[in-house]
Amino acid sequence: MSNKGLVLILLTFCTLNTNLPLCGTAAGQDDGKIKIRLRTEQKNETVILKAATGKFIIKVFPGFGAEVEEGKSVAITLFGNRLACKVGDHKALVADSVIFSSTSAACRFTITAPGEKDERKTYTGSLSAYHDLNGLLLINECKTEDYIAGVVRAEGGPGKHPEYARTLALITRTYTERYFSKHLSDGYNLCDGTHCQVYNGITGDTMIINAVRSTSDKVITTPDSILIISAFHSNCGGETSPSEFVWLTSLPYLSKVTDTFCTSSRNAVWEKKLSVEEWTGALKTYGYEGHVNKPAPFVFSQPARVMNYTAGSFSVPFNLLRTTLGLRSSWFSVSADGDSLVLRGRGYGHGVGLCQEGALAMALKGYRYEDIIRFYYKGVVITDSRYARRPPEVKK
Numbered sequence: 001m002s003n004k005g006l007v008l009i010l011l012t013f014c015t016l017n018t019n020l021p022l023c024g025t026a027a028g029q030d031d032g033k034i035k036i037r038l039r040t041e042q043k044n045e046t047v048i049l050k051a052a053t054g055k056f057i058i059k060v061f062p063g064f065g066a067e068v069e070e071g072k073s074v075a076i077t078l079f080g081n082r083l084a085c086k087v088g089d090h091k092a093l094v095a096d097s098v099i100f101s102s103t104s105a106a107c108r109f110t111i112t113a114p115g116e117k118d119e120r121k122t123y124t125g126s127l128s129a130y131h132d133l134n135g136l137l138l139i140n141e142c143k144t145e146d147y148i149a150g151v152v153r154a155e156g157g158p159g160k161h162p163e164y165a166r167t168l169a170l171i172t173r174t175y176t177e178r179y180f181s182k183h184l185s186d187g188y189n190l191c192d193g194t195h196c197q198v199y200n201g202i203t204g205d206t207m208i209i210n211a212v213r214s215t216s217d218k219v220i221t222t223p224d225s226i227l228i229i230s231a232f233h234s235n236c237g238g239e240t241s242p243s244e245f246v247w248l249t250s251l252p253y254l255s256k257v258t259d260t261f262c263t264s265s266r267n268a269v270w271e272k273k274l275s276v277e278e279w280t281g282a283l284k285t286y287g288y289e290g291h292v293n294k295p296a297p298f299v300f301s302q303p304a305r306v307m308n309y310t311a312g313s314f315s316v317p318f319n320l321l322r323t324t325l326g327l328r329s330s331w332f333s334v335s336a337d338g339d340s341l342v343l344r345g346r347g348y349g350h351g352v353g354l355c356q357e358g359a360l361a362m363a364l365k366g367y368r369y370e371d372i373i374r375f376y377y378k379g380v381v382i383t384d385s386r387y388a389r390r391p392p393e394v395k396k
């Protein structure tokens with residue numbers, strides 16, 4: 001059959017004049033594929049899709065289909081509450097939706113805004129474009145395992161050690177499975193921003209790709225098969241934080257762990273000097289009403305992690321102070337230095353769950369990924385995703 005004939009048949013089978021995803025698998029149906037919203041944290045008015053490797057087929061609804069040869073581009077722009085699509089030498093078409101699909105598993109495409117040079121982010125599968133209230137809605141459907149490898153690269157950096165990469169692969173797959181329906185009502189599974197998991201396209205890092213393949217389908221669950229919240233952070237400073245210090249919910253697998261593996265790593269300690277005014281300014285955000293301008297009343301020692309900072313009768317969770325002051329962690333002591341205050345802290349990140357620098361140190365010492373995961377997440381089970389369940393409350 002000619003490709004033109006194929007396009008015609010595809011157009012016939014697809015519903016026309018609708019803003020809902022067309023011809024794809026419904027989000028939420030796990031068939032080894034996933035729908036990711038791309039460029040979530042950018043305001044998209046015009047994007048350029050380029051067939052970087054292989055041939056693509058573009059379908060512009062209603063009523064147009066064409067092939068896009070390797071190296072050729074397509075421009076999609078907002079046009080009122082619809083889209084305008086420019087394909088090669090054809091005049092621009094007004095569309096309700098556009099679908100750009102690869103013709104083989106080897107195909108790669110890039111997506112950029114005009115003037116943007118970064119074409120290093122490459123994607124597989126298909127890209128659907130729609131108009132929504134915030135601009136262009138760009139949904140990439142690709143293989144879930146390709147997506148997981150891309151997230152491991154984006155969240156954990158290049159492959160550093162095979163067991164560390166396997167550890168991150170399980171964490172990422174567990175999140176993906178647990179929150180697979182997070183954006184179901186928006187027409188996709190997960191977004192590519194920090195709201196879900198950062199995804200900057202596929203990766204060519206063979207250590208990461210092999211780590212994802214060699215742990216295929218493995219996830220982390222509680223003993224009763226519930227997919228865990230696979231929280232992680234950069235460095236715990238020597239002690240992870242119980243989940244209730246940060247999210248007010250106590251989970252047995254996110255309890256405190258004493259970690260000697262990360263304490264000589266890059267992000268193990270930090271220090272910050274503040275004026276008393278800067279410190280009391282932060283406290284006032286949480287209701288502090290004093291007018292003290294000497295450092296002594298604010299001194300506080302935190303040799304082990306505690307939930308709240310106290311000064312006299314005033315109290316506030318350390319985690320909130322961390323956010324307000326943009327501190328590297330919530331585990332720090334406050335001491336006086338002349339007329340100023342010095343915060344001496346440990347770790348980097350919220351401190352809950354797996355400590356990345358500790359996990360890497362464990363891998364380098366010869367621990368396997370199962371040991372690393374069970375060290376940071378207490379009492380968990382590593383199992384095949386077929387035997388895992390999402391907790392009933394996880395929808396959005």
Ligand SMILES: [Zn+2]
Nearest residue numbers: 190191195196
């Ligand atoms: Zn999201």
Ligand SMILES: [Zn+2]
Nearest residue numbers: 236262355358
């Ligand atoms: Zn640690």
